Amino acid sequence: MAKVLWILRHAKALEEPPPGGSDRDRLLAPRGEREADGLGEALRSQHLDVTAPSSVVTSPAARTRDTAERVFGNLTPSIPISLEHRLYSATPDDALGIISEFPKDTDVVALVGHNPTVQILSLDLVKEESGDDAHPGSLRYPPGTLSIVSLPISSWSDIYWGLGTLELFVQPERSKGSP
Numbered sequence: 210m211a212k213v214l215w216i217l218r219h220a221k222a223l224e225e226p227p228p229g230g231s232d233r234d235r236l237l238a239p240r241g242e243r244e245a246d247g248l249g250e251a252l253r254s255q256h257l258d259v260t261a262p263s264s265v266v267t268s269p270a271a272r273t274r275d276t277a278e279r280v281f282g283n284l285t286p287s288i289p290i291s292l293e294h295r296l297y298s299a300t301p302d303d304a305l306g307i308i309s310e311f312p313k314d315t316d317v318v319a320l321v322g323h324n325p326t327v328q329i330l331s332l333d334l335v336k337e338e339s340g341d342d343a344h345p346g347s348l349r350y351p352p353g354t355l356s357i358v359s360l361p362i363s364s365w366s367d368i369y370w371g372l373g374t375l376e377l378f379v380q381p382e383r384s385k386g387s388p
Contacts, residue, residue, distance in 0.1 A: 210316055210363065211316075211359050211360060211361050211362065212316055212317070212318075212359070212360045212362050212363075212365060212368075213260065213262075213316065213317040213318075213357060213358070213359050213360070213376070214308065214317075214318060214319075214320065214334070214357070214358045214360060214373070215262050215317070215318070215319035215320065215355060215356075215357050216319075216320055216322075216327050216330055216331045216334075216355070216356045216357075216358065217276065217277075217280065217319060217320070217321045217322075217327070217353075217354070217355045217356075218321075218322065218323070218324055218327045218328070218350060218351070218352055218353060218354045218355075219237075219241075219268075219270070219272045219273040219275075219276040219321060219322070219323065219352060219353075220237050220238075220240075220241030220242070220244045220245040220272070220275075220276045220279070220352050220353040220381070221237065221238045221240045221241030221244060221351075221352040221353060221381075222235045222236065222237055222238055222241055222272040222352065223235055223236050223237070223238050232270070233269065233270045233271065233297065234270075234271050235270070235271060235272050236271055236272060236275065237272050237275050237276065237279075241272070241276070241352060241353065242275075242279065244352070244353040244381035244382075245275070245276045245279035245280050245353060246279050247381070247382070248279075248280050248353065248355065248379070248381070249279050249280040249281065249282070249283060249284075252280065252281075252284060253283060253284060253285075257377065257379070259357060259376070259377055260317050261281075261284055261288065261317070262281070262288060262317045262318050262319040263288065263315055263316070263317055263318070264288060264289050264290075264291065264315055264318050264319070265277050265281050265288055265289070265290040265291070265318070265319040265320075265321060266290075266291055266292075266293045266296070266307070266311075266318060266319070266320050266321070267290060267291070267292060267293065267296065267320070267321035267322070268292075268293065268294075268296035268297045268299075268321065268322050268323060269292045269293075269294050269296075269297055270297055270323070273296075273321045273322060273323065274290075274292070276321055276353070277290050277319075277321045278290065280321075281319065288319075293307055295307055296320070296322045296323075296326075297323070299322065299326050300326060301325075301326050301329040301330050301333060303326075304320070304322065304326050304327075304330050305330070305368060305369075305370070307320075308320065308365055308368055309365050309366045309367075309368050310365065310366075311365040312365075313363075313364045313365065313366070315365075318365075324350060324352075327350070327354075328346060328350035328354075331344070331346055331350065331356035331358065331375075332344050332346060332347055333370045333371065334358050334360070334368075334370060334371070334372065334373040335356075335358060335371070335373050335374065335375045336371055336372070336373065336374065337371060344375060344378075345375075345378045346378060346380075349380075351380060351381065352381070353380070353381035354378075354379065354380045354381065355377070355378070355379045356375060356377070356378050357375070357376045357377040357378075358373040358374065358375055358376065359373060359374050359376050360372055360373045360374075
Protein backbone atom coordinates (compact mmCIF):
# COMPACT_ATOMS: atom_id res chain seq x y z
CA MET A 210 0.00 0.00 0.00
CA ALA A 211 1.15 3.54 -0.69
CA LYS A 212 2.04 5.95 2.08
CA VAL A 213 0.55 9.42 2.42
CA LEU A 214 2.33 12.31 4.12
CA TRP A 215 0.53 15.45 5.28
CA ILE A 216 2.99 18.34 5.52
CA LEU A 217 1.62 21.25 7.53
CA ARG A 218 3.38 24.50 8.30
CA HIS A 219 2.33 25.85 11.68
CA ALA A 220 -0.31 28.58 11.52
CA LYS A 221 0.54 32.28 11.82
CA ALA A 222 2.45 32.93 15.06
CA LEU A 223 3.13 36.01 17.10
CA GLU A 224 6.40 37.72 16.18
CA GLU A 225 7.72 37.75 19.75
CA PRO A 226 7.72 35.11 22.50
CA PRO A 227 5.99 35.79 25.81
CA PRO A 228 8.11 37.72 28.36
CA GLY A 229 11.00 35.54 29.48
CA GLY A 230 10.30 33.00 26.75
CA SER A 231 12.30 31.83 23.76
CA ASP A 232 11.42 31.29 20.11
CA ARG A 233 10.03 27.84 21.01
CA ASP A 234 7.46 29.57 23.24
CA ARG A 235 5.96 31.79 20.52
CA LEU A 236 2.19 31.36 20.44
CA LEU A 237 -0.25 31.46 17.56
CA ALA A 238 -1.53 34.88 16.59
CA PRO A 239 -5.32 35.33 16.60
CA ARG A 240 -5.26 34.94 12.81
CA GLY A 241 -3.29 31.70 13.18
CA GLU A 242 -5.81 30.36 15.68
CA ARG A 243 -8.65 31.11 13.23
CA GLU A 244 -6.78 29.52 10.31
CA ALA A 245 -5.92 26.34 12.22
CA ASP A 246 -9.47 26.08 13.59
CA GLY A 247 -10.81 26.54 10.05
CA LEU A 248 -8.64 23.75 8.65
CA GLY A 249 -9.68 21.49 11.52
CA GLU A 250 -13.34 22.26 10.86
CA ALA A 251 -12.91 21.53 7.15
CA LEU A 252 -11.49 18.11 8.08
CA ARG A 253 -14.25 17.39 10.60
CA SER A 254 -17.01 18.37 8.20
CA GLN A 255 -15.27 16.46 5.39
CA HIS A 256 -15.03 19.52 3.15
CA LEU A 257 -11.60 18.11 2.36
CA ASP A 258 -12.12 14.72 0.74
CA VAL A 259 -9.01 13.05 2.11
CA THR A 260 -8.08 10.21 4.43
CA ALA A 261 -7.18 11.64 7.81
CA PRO A 262 -3.79 10.74 9.26
CA SER A 263 -3.63 7.99 11.85
CA SER A 264 -0.88 9.83 13.70
CA VAL A 265 0.59 13.33 13.89
CA VAL A 266 4.23 14.17 14.53
CA THR A 267 4.98 17.76 15.50
CA SER A 268 7.85 19.97 16.49
CA PRO A 269 7.81 20.75 20.24
CA ALA A 270 7.42 24.51 19.66
CA ALA A 271 4.24 25.99 21.17
CA ARG A 272 3.00 27.22 17.79
CA THR A 273 3.33 23.81 16.12
CA ARG A 274 1.75 21.97 19.06
CA ASP A 275 -1.19 24.39 19.10
CA THR A 276 -1.60 24.11 15.32
CA ALA A 277 -1.61 20.30 15.54
CA GLU A 278 -4.18 20.34 18.37
CA ARG A 279 -6.47 22.80 16.58
CA VAL A 280 -6.32 20.95 13.25
CA PHE A 281 -6.28 17.32 14.37
CA GLY A 282 -7.32 17.37 18.04
CA ASN A 283 -11.08 17.05 17.58
CA LEU A 284 -11.19 14.46 14.81
CA THR A 285 -12.98 11.18 15.41
CA PRO A 286 -11.49 8.73 15.96
CA SER A 287 -8.89 10.47 18.09
CA ILE A 288 -5.49 10.88 16.45
CA PRO A 289 -2.37 10.62 18.62
CA ILE A 290 -0.11 13.66 18.47
CA SER A 291 3.52 13.07 19.36
CA LEU A 292 6.37 15.52 19.80
CA GLU A 293 9.53 15.04 17.78
CA HIS A 294 12.17 17.31 19.27
CA ARG A 295 14.46 16.97 16.24
CA LEU A 296 11.86 18.71 14.04
CA TYR A 297 12.34 22.10 15.71
CA SER A 298 15.69 22.73 14.03
CA ALA A 299 15.52 20.07 11.32
CA THR A 300 16.87 20.64 7.84
CA PRO A 301 14.89 19.06 4.99
CA ASP A 302 17.32 16.11 4.98
CA ASP A 303 16.89 15.74 8.75
CA ALA A 304 13.09 15.76 8.31
CA LEU A 305 13.35 13.10 5.60
CA GLY A 306 15.38 10.98 8.02
CA ILE A 307 12.73 11.41 10.72
CA ILE A 308 9.99 10.42 8.26
CA SER A 309 11.99 7.33 7.26
CA GLU A 310 11.69 6.17 10.90
CA PHE A 311 7.86 6.24 10.93
CA PRO A 312 6.36 2.82 11.71
CA LYS A 313 5.86 0.67 8.61
CA ASP A 314 2.28 -0.19 9.61
CA THR A 315 1.25 3.50 9.66
CA ASP A 316 0.07 4.51 6.19
CA VAL A 317 -1.03 8.15 6.66
CA VAL A 318 1.01 10.49 8.86
CA ALA A 319 0.91 14.25 9.38
CA LEU A 320 4.08 16.24 10.07
CA VAL A 321 3.68 19.72 11.57
CA GLY A 322 6.77 21.88 11.37
CA HIS A 323 8.51 25.09 10.40
CA ASN A 324 9.66 26.87 7.28
CA PRO A 325 11.78 26.66 5.29
CA THR A 326 11.96 22.93 6.04
CA VAL A 327 8.29 22.10 5.40
CA GLN A 328 8.18 24.03 2.13
CA ILE A 329 11.34 22.38 0.83
CA LEU A 330 10.08 18.99 2.03
CA SER A 331 6.80 19.48 0.17
CA LEU A 332 8.51 20.72 -3.01
CA ASP A 333 11.33 18.19 -3.12
CA LEU A 334 9.27 15.10 -2.28
CA VAL A 335 7.08 15.75 -5.32
CA LYS A 336 8.20 14.79 -8.81
CA GLU A 337 9.47 17.92 -10.52
CA GLU A 338 6.97 19.52 -12.87
CA SER A 339 7.09 22.75 -14.81
CA GLY A 340 4.68 25.27 -16.26
CA ASP A 341 1.05 24.87 -15.22
CA ASP A 342 1.88 21.62 -13.42
CA ALA A 343 4.52 23.18 -11.16
CA HIS A 344 4.01 22.78 -7.41
CA PRO A 345 1.71 25.60 -6.26
CA GLY A 346 3.84 26.13 -3.16
CA SER A 347 7.02 26.85 -5.08
CA LEU A 348 6.63 30.62 -4.74
CA ARG A 349 4.71 30.94 -1.51
CA TYR A 350 4.16 28.60 1.46
CA PRO A 351 2.61 30.83 4.12
CA PRO A 352 1.85 29.79 7.69
CA GLY A 353 -1.00 27.28 7.86
CA THR A 354 -0.29 25.76 4.43
CA LEU A 355 -0.97 22.04 3.97
CA SER A 356 0.44 19.72 1.30
CA ILE A 357 -0.67 16.12 1.04
CA VAL A 358 1.79 13.92 -0.84
CA SER A 359 1.22 10.29 -1.84
CA LEU A 360 4.28 8.09 -2.01
CA PRO A 361 4.43 4.74 -3.87
CA ILE A 362 6.28 2.94 -1.08
CA SER A 363 5.36 0.18 1.35
CA SER A 364 7.75 1.31 4.09
CA TRP A 365 8.63 4.83 5.21
CA SER A 366 12.28 3.76 5.16
CA ASP A 367 12.03 3.66 1.34
CA ILE A 368 11.27 7.39 1.05
CA TYR A 369 13.47 9.58 -1.15
CA TRP A 370 13.35 12.95 -2.91
CA GLY A 371 11.23 13.33 -6.05
CA LEU A 372 9.18 10.21 -5.40
CA GLY A 373 5.78 11.62 -4.51
CA THR A 374 2.67 13.04 -6.12
CA LEU A 375 1.00 16.15 -4.76
CA GLU A 376 -2.60 15.16 -3.96
CA LEU A 377 -3.80 18.32 -2.23
CA PHE A 378 -2.45 21.78 -1.59
CA VAL A 379 -4.34 24.15 0.72
CA GLN A 380 -3.33 27.65 1.76
CA PRO A 381 -5.26 29.43 4.50
CA GLU A 382 -7.91 31.87 3.44
CA ARG A 383 -7.57 35.28 4.95
CA SER A 384 -9.10 38.65 4.63
CA LYS A 385 -6.89 41.52 3.60
CA GLY A 386 -5.58 43.28 6.63
CA SER A 387 -6.50 40.57 9.16
CA PRO A 388 -3.95 40.43 12.00
